[in-house]
Amino acid sequence: MKARVFIRLKNGVLDPQGKAIGKALTGLGFAGIGEVRQGKLIEIELDETDEAAAKTALTEMCEKLLANTVIERYEIELAK
Amino acid sequence: MKARVFIRLKNGVLDPQGKAIGKALTGLGFAGIGEVRQGKLIEIELDETDEAAAKTALTEMCEKLLANTVIERYEIELAK
Incomplete structure (x- = not known):
């Protein structure tokens, strides 16, 4: 089973990396850029085939x- | 309009960060961990309301x- 985990900063936590990306985009001439936040994406392949068990393991x-x-x-x- | 951009290493490109995460998970006692890849998730708020135009801008x-x-x-x- 393949799983994707998204990790984001909580709302209210300052994200200087996202701010820098936003400024760079505006600087490149893109208009109408609002808030930009950067997070992480982790893709994990699991031997586990049971969805509930996989979710429990991933939460841990x-x-x-x-x-x-x-x-x-x-x-x-979880991907199919 | 809110957009999410996922950035991943191409297949075949070595991902030492992902490998380190995989090894750390196995070391913590999680069994059946296959390949782990780490990517980036960038969330952008756009003033643009037209989906096609937003997609073109995001591609650029x-x-x-x-x-x-x-x-x-x-x-x-693109989020609704």
Whole structure:
């Protein structure tokens, strides 16, 4: 089973990297750029075939390693 | 309009960061971890309301700034 984990900064946490991207885009001549936030995308291949078990394992992985839950939130998406 | 841009390393391009995550997960006791790849997720708020125009602009942003198209591929997703 393939899973995608999205890790984003929580709302309210300053994102200087996103701000820099936004400014660079505006500087390149793109108009109408609002807020830009940068996050991480982690794709994991799992041997697990049961969806519920995979989700439980992935949640644990996020809590233990992948995300810094003080400032980041995570979202898990399982591919078919 | 809100857009999400996923930037991933092309297949065949070595991803040491992903490998490190995979090894760390296995080291933490998670079993059955296959390939792990890390990419970037960029969320952009656009004033543009036309989907086609937004997609064209986003493609140009990816080509010009967001992705290094030699080693990375990008995927654009528009939110409703």
